[in-house]
Amino acid sequence: MNFNLDSFSIVILAQAHNPSILNPDFLRNQGIIDPSFKPNNIICTPPVAQVSYIEGVSIIAEFEKLQFIDSEPKRIPFESPILEIATKYINTLPHVRYTAVGLNYNGHYRCKDKEFALSFLPNKFLKEGSWATYGDSIPYIGLKFIYPLENIRCTINIDTTEVVRPNESPQTIIGITANYHLDSNNIEEIILFINNWKTQYNHFSKIILDTFLEGE
Incomplete structure (x- = not known):
């Protein structure tokens, strides 16, 4: 049998994430995401926001949870961009009260x-x-x-x-x-x-x- 890794994700918990700031412009302007990435699914509502890219990366923000998901089996986890994306994201928002990471x-x-x-x-x-x-x-x-x-x-x-x-x-x-x-x-x-x-x-x-x- 061969093991197939389907997805790799990073979840960061906090007392008060702000989903309303998550959008493609914010991610690009703050240098969080590769500017060549092309968004193909965007949801922006007060309780939850999601930006997904055709390259297989999704970012989901809720009040208490922030998710970075990579669903491209050919590169995960060794070449996954979400490792850098996640660290850039929280460094951009250092005053958020983070509580845990997974x-x-x-x-x-x-x-x-x-x-x-x-x-x-x-x-x-x-x-x-x-x-x-x-x-x-x-x-x-x-x-x-x-x-x-x-x-x-x-x-x-x-x-x-x-x-x-x-x-x-x-x-x-x-x-x-x-x-x-x-x-x-x-x-x-x-x-x-x-x-x-x-x-x-x-x-x-x-x-x-x-x-x-x-x-x-």
């Missing part, structure tokens, strides 16, 4: 067939029992792992689910999401955490490699 990785394994996908998690993590079947049905399994890493909390969710893509038959996959969360009201500490993203990604990569290579 790094998020969202991906999946495509399995050889539905039976393998449904049996992988229970075979690896769970004890056999009557719960494993109900009639002729095998349950879809979801697991959550929470790792305290000094001042960082890591939450990894693994579950089996079915996806339907245009012009394709439904396929059962093993979905994996990881969140690395740091509580901090110090902008320098938040930026340092973002810049050290490789440490968290290496931790995530080791977990999924150890888990799934052992299961093959």
Whole structure:
């Protein structure tokens, strides 16, 4: 099985973001976004604002949450522009009362067939029992792992689910999401955490490699 990383995002929490300032002109004029990027979806309302670009980057601002999302699989996370975009954004607004930051990785394994996908998690993590079947049905399994890493909390969710893509038959996959969360009201500490993203990604990569290579 090969792991596919679908999206990479940075979420910054604060007591009072200002969604109304988020628009393509603000991002370009402040030097936050590459001027060559072309916006293709813009929402500007008092409670939430969103600017998305055809290059695969989206920025979403709410009162208490700011999201930077990259959905271009060919470059994430190593060449993702959101690392620089996020740090430039909060440096532009240093007086906002930031409270936490999170790094998020969202991906999946495509399995050889539905039976393998449904049996992988229970075979690896769970004890056999009557719960494993109900009639002729095998349950879809979801697991959550929470790792305290000094001042960082890591939450990894693994579950089996079915996806339907245009012009394709439904396929059962093993979905994996990881969140690395740091509580901090110090902008320098938040930026340092973002810049050290490789440490968290290496931790995530080791977990999924150890888990799934052992299961093959």
